[in-house]
Amino acid sequence: MKRPTVASLKRVNAENLAGLGAERLAEILVGVANTRPELKRRLRMELAAAQGAEHLALEIDKRLGSLETSRSKVSWRQRATFIRDLDALRDLIAGRLAPLDRPAALERLWLFMEVASRVNLRVRDRDGSMAAVFERAAGDIGALLREADGTAAAEALASAVTRNPGGWTAWLPLALEGAPPGLAQAALRSLSARAGATAAWLPVIRGLADAAGDADAYRSTFTAEALRTPPVAAEVAERLLRAERIEEAGRVLEAAAAKPPARGWTGARARPAEPDYDWETAWIEYLDRSGQGAAAQAARWESFERTLSAERAKAFTRRLSGFDDVEAEGRAFERAAAHEDFQRGLQFLMDWPALPEAARMIQDRADEIRVDDDLTQLWAAKLRGRHPGAAHLLLRRAAAAAFRRRDFATCDRLTQEADSIALPEG
Structure with missing residues (x-):
């Protein structure tokens, strides 16, 4: 057995300290x-x-x-x-x-x-x-x-x-x-019997209601007016759906649906309000759970076209069979590549990820490239391996934009990164 070295015996650890003896x-x-x-x-x-x-x-x-x-205050030295x-x-x-x-x-x-x-x-x-x-x-x-x-x-x-x-909003x-759901339910009952309730209690009551699986207690923390707003309706409907109260969830969501503009309005006021994303998510789940699968799919695609949400598009394609999913993916890529907002369209393709389509979009719409510097570097790093030309072009356009706004440090950094990409000959 190898004998311990003097250096190892001087290390401060439990074994060596025990050797010193209790006294x-x-x-x-x-x-x-x-x-x-x-x-x-x-x-x-x-x-x-x-x-x-x-x-x-x-x-x-x-x-x-x-x-x-x-x-007494605790100083930074004592902290x-x-x-x-x-x-x-x-x-x-x-x-x-x-x-x-x-x-x-x-x-x-x-x-x-x-x-x-x-x-x-x-x-x-x-x-x-x-x-x-x-x-x-x-x-x-x-x-x-x-x-x-x-x-x-x-x-x-x-x-x-x-x-x-x-404090208990975070700690709950x-x-x-x-803990068993009965504990949260009993705490809810105890709180409801106490005087002096304030608005500060509401987040904790909602936390207890969620822990107890009590959708009614959660809903009771909102006013009737608040329940007619899409974000609140989505929260309440989500809990009703969790409790298998599907038709009730649908009624809550319908009551908060975006209303069409009044007759006679013109301009911006004449356009219907866009659905709240969370409300729309709950509505799609309601449609699915109530046996309206085709309507749910239509809502998913409409939401994707409006928001370019990769989550929506993937949820749509997952529910297709045969080669329909491939065709739907292609349509989604085309919609993103042609989107009027270049960065949003490219964001969708990079998030999917659909790198060949993203590279093609960069090449085809080179004059329209407008991308934040941090995203430029992130996306160029993902593209440079298999699509070096697109990565190089993206960085060069971003460097030129930085130069025009006189941000020379960013311009130099992006230019150096572009120059580090080995482009194919020809």
Whole structure:
């Protein structure tokens, strides 16, 4: 067996540190802890945990109380240490207290979430690292909720929501992941029985309604006027369709359908409003689910022609048999290649992807090329392998456009990239 080297024995790892012995390690830890309050606090909690759940809970309560009452700002120098300490407290509750006493741990996690609004006033969370601590805590709550008493857990969740609805809008999906639908339904009932509801509760109620599979509770959060708007109607109809309430979903969508212009209107006001894309998606699903497959296909194609959506075109062709799908693809490519907006047409062909057709469009409509610089580089990179001439032309036209607007740095970059493409001879 190969003997360890001196260098390997000096590496700071668990095996080497264990070799120092418990007494020496304890001396080192005490020395460091005397200069680092957060480490000393962690060691005290670990010692309390060794004495039992009651002692650890007491230390956790002290720290939670301190976080709740403290008002001092956390400087940028202290920020990383503060967030690590906060996450260590979360881990002590979920990782050390929970195995000893699950109800006590769940109670402390609810309290932990309560301090979020307080610490947010003290710390500038530029990179989202503190928000991530509370997201992990919401996940910890979810793990404990799976085995908690349903009624008590629902009441606790409802109470937490009323105190910080904004925070729970983001945390709710994490807390309810894997939880039984009955928990969300019970929390909904609890919220509906409480006074003092505000508009801030609505996103959370919708989240609970989705978790409970309760389409009626979701719909009840919108006014009758809002339900007549296409985006809201699409949301509600989607949930009704999920609940197999197909005809009801159709009625909701029909009530919000774009209306034709009034007689006598001229100009822009005389043109019918374009359907909302999400409303149209729900309408197509309704047509399919209600046995109107041909009408759904017609709606898909009409939507594609208007929006040049690759999603719509692919959904249309997937439902064709034999060689009909190939013919439909060809028609879609022709429609995109001839579209009045060059970039939108090329976007469709690149997204499909239909690179030969995209290259042909670039060559055939060279004088019309108008593409954003970032898309030019992205698409040229995709084309240069098999269609170097089209990639070169695309980059050259973009470079010329940059030169005309006096963006010489971009012009040079695009020109150099164009020159790096090996063109076929002749």
